[in-house]
Amino acid sequence: MTTDSTVDNLGVPVPDLWKGAHRDDRTRPRSRQRLLGPSSIGLCRRRAAYEVHGTWPTDLADNMHAAILGTWLHEGILRILREQYGAWTELELTDGVILGHADAYWAPGHLRQAADQRTTQGLPPGDLGVVEDVKTKSTRALDVVVRQGPSQAEWFQVHLYAHLLRTGGLKDHPGLPTGEPLPVDVVRLRYVGREYGQVVVHQRPYDEDVTKQALAWAEDVLTSPEPEAMPRDLDGPGLSIICDNCPFRTACWKLDQLSDDRAPQTILAEDTTAVTEALRAYADAAEVESAAKRRKAKARKILDAADAGTYGAFKLSWSGGRPRPPEPDPEAMIRILEGLGIDIPMRSGGRTSRTISVSRVPETG
Template identity: 30%
Template sequence: MAAPLTEQERTTADLLLEWDRTRPRSRQRELGWSEVGGCRRRAGYRLAGVEPSNPGGSVQAVLGTAIHEAVQQRLNETAAPDDLVEYEVVFAGIIGHLDRYEAEPEDLIDVKTTSSRWLEHIKIWGPDRSHLWQVNGYAAALIAKGIRVRRIVIDYIARDTGEVYRWVGKPTVEAVRDALDWLREVRDADLDMLHRDYEPDGPFCGHCPFLDICWNGYVPDRDRRSVLFVEDPDGEKWARQLADARAAIKAAKALEEEAKGALDALRPNVSGKSDILDVGYERGLQWTITNPERLDGDQVRADYRKAGAKPPVTTSTSIKLGFAKLPDAEP
């Protein structure tokens, strides 16, 4: 059995994060185009010049950085004279660093790393809004300098499988306008009123350099989101939001099941994955039928009872919030 790490010892993850934090890009304090369209509150902290409260960063991001640096090194050796590699641009006062621009055929190319699961989502639904705004912001900066951009390209690389997927589009005025509208709303808003757009226990907040500042004030030993009640202590409002949200989920689930049931009339397969079916919608339909094996809990418990033993169990804390009739409420 391996000996536990001491406080003085550092893991490989620690070393990777330490390396990443020494990079000039990691020490950048200004809002960058890669953050436009993400969390409004994080953007607000950047624009206000707030000093980060957390180191930020993640091993996944470091892996993406390593890929970028490998590509950049190779391009520096092979790029044509008019190509641009890791080129700094500024548009609407927002700084950015495009991965590369190929003068022939006038393509602006950005590289993104992701998981294979999310890559499947991108293949069907296209790039995230923030990715589209970022590359269009880069394109706008180049065009403003008199550099033609015929296409914008995003190369997605799955970190866990190595699969590469290339998305190709054209620069659009609409994407730039939407990004600038978003920036204007963030700039015009009071910092404390900007929405926290991600969950405090999720990866985006967990790796955010403003995590502690953003969620500061939550009730000790409670969910970080309890700070929302501290800021707006209106129990009726939050209870109504909970009820409305659950009603909307129930209604949406019913609509989903109805549509799935209706479309089952078109299902061509009884096992495996079907061919993609075009029904006139902007995306095709595909059925996947699996037969997973699950542990028969009832049988396991019965076998243990026969043997005069209790099955092994683990305990965990579950917090359930429901609605109940008030004692003095009308029936």
């Protein structure tokens, strides 16, 4: 029995929901596993290597409320798929090296009839086997999925679940045959918005080539001698939300060794060659950005009088344009105070922000 409760003015203890939720989350099997999980494959090789080598996390955050809410929502979604649509859920899959838990699986008709008598409403037609992964997302993250589609890592994950099912990786299951290949013809990703419940679904036929790419990625990590031998595949804290929430970010980016409020990415400037490469990347990006801004500005002017609506593959909508309410005029205030002979209140100006200038050195003949 935990004692982290607060007492209100009535003297009645109030259990701390989030402290308990974080304790519960850290005791989940997925939080403790040391085999490589499909959800880690395709994200960042160094992060995956920390997991494989059993590195103790350096950053166990106590503010992962959104992630825990997603876990609770996830459990409810799987219950609906199981009880109302006949899915087998939370299937433990492993080949002894990779360990994962497929969210939902619909067996082909002949296996389904032999294994289960639950409702057939919403099941895949004919003899198709379908494996599904469910992901809860913030509205902003869901918008990225709508605009760009699933990431490579997400396709890797659901294809690996299919691969493990197809190669007899199902373990200790009461209804389906274990240790035997199970058919999977379609892989599906279902995204559910945490704020408003929007649902976005992507599915495709199972692709052996995608599985081979995912297994090659995993093999690279599994054969690494140590985590530091693996590259950082993401941009780092402040630039990647995955890095911001990584349990190994301090170890990976040496955050405990930073000084002078410098960015974590400064550790990548190891020598003059690295600095030169960063300058080249900055100059190249600045030139592309400048050209893109000019094109965008011209297109914006052209569209200024266009009505909202759908034009081919694009949807145009407008927002704003309403009158703003009056706001204080600092310059007028200063003039009034000076006219009254009153000293103008001042505060520390701090430091100006550092600006960078990168230009190409002219080539000499």
